[in-house]
Amino acid sequence: MVTVIEWVNPGEDEIIWRYPNEVITWGSQLIVHEYEVAVFMRDGKVYDVLGPGRHTLTTQNLPLLYKLVGGSNSPFKATVIFVSMKQFQGRYGGETQTRELAPIKYYGVYWFKVADPVLFITEVVGGQGLYDATDVTKFVRAYFNENMMKHLSMYSIVDLFQNLDMVSTQVKVKLLEDFRRLGLELVDVKIEGVNTTDEWRQRLFWIMQTGNAQYVMQLDTAKQVAAELGKSQGAAIGTGMVLMPQLMQPPAYQQPAQPYAGAGVPPAQPQQPAAPAQPAAQQKEICPNCGNPLPPGARFCPNCGAKINRCPNGHIVPEGAKFCPICGAKIE
Incomplete structure (x- = not known):
């Protein structure tokens, strides 16, 4: 037979x-x-x-x-x-941190197929000792997720929330090489969504408003220092007078050095008239709830309907704020 x-x-x-x-x-x-x-x-x-x-x-x-x-x-x-050798689909999801150490949850879908069966068998089946179809599928999914976590951690929180299409394209290129090492071809990757904590969503709003992540983190540090100083009545006043003014200063802009010929004192640079500051109403405002642009002076977001909290001088303030972080006005 x-x-x-x-x-x-x-x-x-x-x-x-x-x-x-x-x-x-x-x-x-x-x-x-x-x-x-x-x-x-x-x-x-x-x-x-x-x-x-x-x-x-x-x-x-x-x-x-x-x-x-x-x-x-x-x-x-x-x-x-x-x-x-056919095409497979897999779903993924996990948690990682951005460059600013912001916690990020992400999820999406990817498509792949075996491109080099000899390399795939050598690296995955023989190399890992996985001869069961379920174990191989779990390995590929875990391998994808591990590399996705690694690559997303290289981006800032603003990139992930404002330029997700760009991030998806760049991450796909890196994952292509990761999969090629296993004899696999990564056909496509789609990041369907990212999310973060409520605390970091507030920070994201101010980073997008000011364009300066360092200053936002500096203000967070100042709040934490103030809270700690409040626990020690004896040392709080003296230490606070030294630390708090330094923490509240915005990061200094470093003017690049200008080359000059000859030795000695460099020639004086002509003073340029300072550009007039834009009025608050003309500056681009962003909804703290959905991140979409707002019309000047809007009280409600036209995209998501969220109420926009403003100080007496018209600046947007976060929910629960007692003072305006821009002009210092007290919020009634």
């Missing part, structure tokens, strides 16, 4: 299937369906690969194994791994 080796009714998400019997007889019939390949392994090493079709196992189509086992009259031992 002729033995038939065939992957029957593969599951939708099954990337590989291992033929359960490792004792192979010469003359057996190997059936490989479209979008599949059959890989012959022995002692963790790949020897021969057969593509779609009906194959009678002979010394001609398994030359490398024949050289290893010798003789064509007796059975030989080998592991047959079927690999699906």
Whole structure:
């Protein structure tokens, strides 16, 4: 009786299937369906690969194994791994931190397929000792998520919330190389959404308003210092008089040095008239709830309907603020 080796009714998400019997007889019939390949392994090493079709196992189509086992009259031992070459879809999601250490939750979908079955079997199946389809799928998903976390942590929170399409494109390029190392082709990646905590959403609003993440973090530090000083009545006044004015100063702008010829004192630079400050009504305002631009002086966001809190001088202030961070006016 002729033995038939065939992957029957593969599951939708099954990337590989291992033929359960490792004792192979010469003359057996190997059936490989479209979008599949059959890989012959022995002692963790790949020897021969057969593509779609009906194959009678002979010394001609398994030359490398024949050289290893010798003789064509007796059975030989080998592991047959079927690999699906079709496109697969996977979902991902996780948590990481941005450049400012802001906690970020993200989720989305990606598509991939096996491009190099020999490399894939060598690196994933043989290299990791994963011969079960479920274990291989879990490994690929974990591998994708681990690299996604690493790449997203290189961006700022403003990039993720304002330029998500750009970030998705750049991250995809990096993930392509990560997947190529496993013999996989990453067809596409879509970041469907990102989110952060309520505290960092407030910070994001001020970073987008001022364009200066360092100053926003400096103000947060000042609040924390003030809270700690309030716990120690004796040292609070003296220490606060020294620390607080320094913490409240905006970061100084460093004027780049201008080269000049000769030694000694550089020539004086002509004074340029300072550009008049824009009125608050003309500055671009952003909704703290949804991040969309606001019309000048708006009391409600035309995009999400959120109420816009303003100080008596018209500046936008965060929810619960007692004083305006721009002009210092008391909020009634």
